[in-house]
Amino acid sequence: MFSVGASPNTAARTSVSSLKKTKQNSRVKSGSRRNVVQTFAKKTPDGPRVCIAGVTGAVGQEFLRVLKQRDFPYSEMKMLASSRSAGKEVEFDGETYTTEELTETSFDNMDIALFSAGGSISKKFGPIAVEKGCYVVDNSSAFRMTEGVPLVIPEVNPEAMADMKIGSGKGGIIANPNCSTIIALMATTAIQRKVGIERMVVSTYQAASGAGAQAMAELEQQTRELVNDGEVKTKEIFPWGYAFNLFSHNAPMMDNGYNEEEMKMVKETKKIWNTDDISICATCIRVPVMRAHAESINLTLKNDLSEEEARKIISEFPGVSLIDDRANNRFPMPSDASDQDDCFVGRIRRDISQKGNKGLELFVCGDQIRKGAAQNAVQVAELLL
Ligand SMILES: NC(=O)c1ccc[n+]([C@@H]2O[C@H](COP(=O)([O-])OP(=O)(O)OC[C@H]3O[C@@H](n4cnc5c(N)ncnc54)[C@H](OP(=O)(O)O)[C@@H]3O)[C@@H](O)[C@H]2O)c1
Known part of the structure; x- marks a missing residue:
C-alpha cells in the first residue's frame, strides 16, 4: 500500500506540548x-x-x-x-x-x-x-x-x-x-480582527510534500545520491537539484514577476478576509524540508498593538500554539509542525523599522498536508x- 510519512521529532514534540x-x-x-x-x-x-x-x-x-x-x-x-x-x-x-x-x-x-x-x-x-x-x-x-x-x-x-x-x-x-495562505491566515487572523492589517509581506520556506508524493520521493532519492555518490542523478520532478539546495517556487511565473503561488496568497487572503483594504506581497521558496511549511510574516497594522497583546491574541486563536522562547532561542520549526493539527507561531516581535507599535514580525510553521x-x-x- 502507498504510504506517506514523516518522523516526528520526539524531543521537539515534548517541548511543544508543554507550551500548549x-x-x-x-x-x-x-x-x-x-x-x-x-x-x-x-x-x-x-x-x-x-x-x-x-x-x-x-x-x-x-x-x-x-x-x-x-x-x-x-x-x-x-x-x-x-x-x-x-x-x-x-x-x-x-x-x-x-x-x-x-x-x-x-x-x-x-x-x-x-x-x-x-x-x-x-x-x-x-x-x-x-x-x-x-x-x-x-x-x-x-x-x-x-x-x-x-x-x-x-x-x-x-x-x-x-x-x-x-x-x-x-x-x-x-x-x-492554498496551503501557504491557510498557514499565514491561521497566524494573522486574530491580529486582523483586533487592530486591522494595512500591509502584509510574506516569505515562505515550503516543503517538498507541498509538491506531492513524487516530489517527496525525489528529494529523498537525491539526498541518498548526494550522500552516497556525491552528485544528484535523478531530476524527474524539478529540473535542478533539490537536496541541500533551495529555489524559487515551481509554480508558473506571471507577467508581473510573481509566480502563481505568490499571487494566490494575495488574492485568496482578500477573498477569505472579505476585504480589498490590504496590501499583500509574497516571495515563495521551495526548501529541502520533507514536510511542513514555514513562513516569515511582516505586518503593518492599522492601529497600535503591543508585542504582549499580539502574543496573547495569537495564542488564543483556535488551532494555533506558540513556541516563542527567546531565552532558549527556541522557535517554531517544521519538525514541530509535521504531522500536527496546530500551526505554531513564534518570533513575535516589534518591527523596529516601523514607527510606534504598528509594525510586527512573526514566524509560523504548519503542516501543509494536514492544516x-x-x-x-x-x-x-x-x-x-
Ligand atoms: N501536497 C500538498 O501539500 C497540497 C496542499 C494543498 C493542496 N494540494 C493540492 O491537492 C492536489 C493533490 O496534491 P498531492 O500533493 O496529493 O498530489 P499527488 O501526490 O501527486 O497525488 C495526485 C493524486 O491525483 C490522482 N490523479 C492524477 N491523475 C488522475 C486522473 N486522471 N484521474 C483520477 N485521479 C488522478 C493520483 O492518482 P494516481 O496515483 O492513480 O496517479 C493521485 O491520487 C493538487 O491539486 C494540489 O495542488 C496539495
Missing part, C-alpha cells in the same frame, strides 16, 4: 498529542456517503488518516484515483477498499467528495459531482476565485458556507485555500453535517 494552551473552542480539545473532535461517531448507517478523489496521492493518504483521527461519521466510503491505481488496495478504519478509476458515475449516490487529484480533474469532475447532489471539498486551485464558491478556513470564515448542509437537497463546491490541505478539508466537511 487550552483553546476556547468547543469543537476541539487540546492537551493530548493532537486536537480531537469529540462529538462524532465513525461508521454509522445515517452518516454521509464519502468518496476521495486522488486517494493514492500525498493529500489523499492524509485524508484517510485525518478522517479516522477525527472520527468523521460515514456510512459508505469510496476510494478513487486514476486508471493507473485502479485495483490497488487501501486500508481504512479496519476495512480494505479497492481503488476505483474516477469516472462520471463515481459520484452517483455520494454525499461528500473530497477532491485532491489536481486542478484539471476538479474542473472536469467537480461540476458533475455537484449535479448529482454531492458536496465537493476541493483542494486544487480550480474554483478558489470563482464567484459564489466559498473559500473556507473553518477557524477564520465558516460563515462563508453557512447555508451549505448535507440533506438540503442540493450539492455545491467549497474550495480549500494546509486534508485537515482543513475535513473540517470543512464537518461544517456540512
